[in-house]
Amino acid sequence: RLLDVMTSWYSSNDSGDTWQPLVLHNDRLDLGVAQGAAYYGMVRRGHGTRITGGLARAHYIGVEGEGAETAGHTAMCLLPTDIAAGQMVELTDRQFQLRIRQPVEFPLYTSSLRTADTPGILVPIAPQLLQPLPPIRTVLTSGRRKSQAEVIPITLHAQLSDIGTLELWCREATGDRQWRVQFDVRAAAGTRVSETPHTASGVTG
Numbered sequence: 001r002l003l004d005v006m007t008s009w010y011s012s013n014d015s016g017d018t019w020q021p022l023v024l025h026n027d028r029l030d031l032g033v034a035q036g037a038a039y040y041g042m043v044r045r046g047h048g049t050r051i052t053g054g055l056a057r058a059h060y061i062g063v064e065g066e067g068a069e070t071a072g073h074t075a076m077c078l079l080p081t082d083i084a085a086g087q088m089v090e091l092t093d094r095q096f097q098l099r100i101r102q103p104v105e106f107p108l109y110t111s112s113l114r115t116a117d118t119p120g121i122l123v124p125i126a127p128q129l130l131q132p133l134p135p136i137r138t139v140l141t142s143g144r145r146k147s148q149a150e151v152i153p154i155t156l157h158a159q160l161s162d163i164g165t166l167e168l169w170c171r172e173a174t175g176d177r178q179w180r181v182q183f184d185v186r187a188a189a190g191t192r193v194s195e196t197p198h199t200a201s202g203v204t205g
Contacts, residue, residue, distance in 0.1 A: 040162075054082040055160055058117050059185065060130060061168070062107035063096065073125040075109050077117040078158040079166065089119045091156040098140070098170050098179070102149040106136040106168070108183060119158075133183070140170070140179045152177070160185070 003021060010019045026032070043050045060075035079089060098104075109130040117123060123130070142150070157169040166185045171178040 052084055054084055055079055055185075057081060057110045057112045057185075058114055059158075059166060060109040060111070060117075060123070061156075062109065062125065063122070074122050075107075075125050075130060076156075077114075077119050077121045077123065078156070078168065079160055080118055081112075081115045083160060085160045085162045085164075088157060088159045091120050091158070093120060095153050095155055095173050096170075098152045098154045100140045100142055100150050100152060100179070101147065103137065103139055106138075106181060108133040108135060108166075110185070133185075136168075136181050136183055138181060140181075142177060 003023070006021050007019060039048055042048045058077055058081050059079045060077050062073070062075050064074070076091075076094075078091075083089070109125065109132055111117075111130050113129050114123065152170075152175075153173040154170045155173055157171060159167050161167055161182075164185060166183040168181045168183070169178055170181075
């Protein structure tokens with residue numbers, strides 16, 4: 001029935017030609033995921049064709065600060081729209097303070113309307129333009145033998161992984177330590193959370 005309906009949509013009555021959709025037969029549908037994973041592995045090694053679509057929405061992180069530029073409810077663009085998976089965004093022009101060994105929160109926002117924002121730009125958190133995502137709540141630790149809380153000057157780096165994960169890297173500005181937090185932007189795309197603006201308790205400008 002499905003094939004008959006599709007045929008009626010695209011057939012040309014004027015010329016008399018009857019269009020038929022090409023039906024692909026697969027006797028082992030249970031191997032579809034495994035075959036796709038194997039082909040993806042080949043693409044990673046330079047074989048086959050890689051299909052990418054870019055990021056449909058821009059993503060932001062809430063930041064706070066004492067200066068006029070970052071006072072109040074402000075968010076910084078991490079990943080712009082149309083960025084390709086695997087492309088690292090280096091936000092080295094601005095330093096932040098990262099709190100470690102204590103509970104912190106990284107509020108994230110997304111927007112399908114602010115398509116012209118570039119990485120690093122600060123924008124006001126307007127509910128009609130930025131949609132809040134579930135925040136990342138965690139405790140970042142360090143391998144050094146310390147137990148007290150510490151504030152580390154860092155720069156931010158972000159990228160979209162091949163599996164749709166937002167990876168946020170906090171790299172020490174004066175050392176070699178770094179921390180990575182991950183967020184599944186695809187799974188959270190339809191999640192609704194409170195629209196009350198928040199700023200990061202873990203990252204301050």
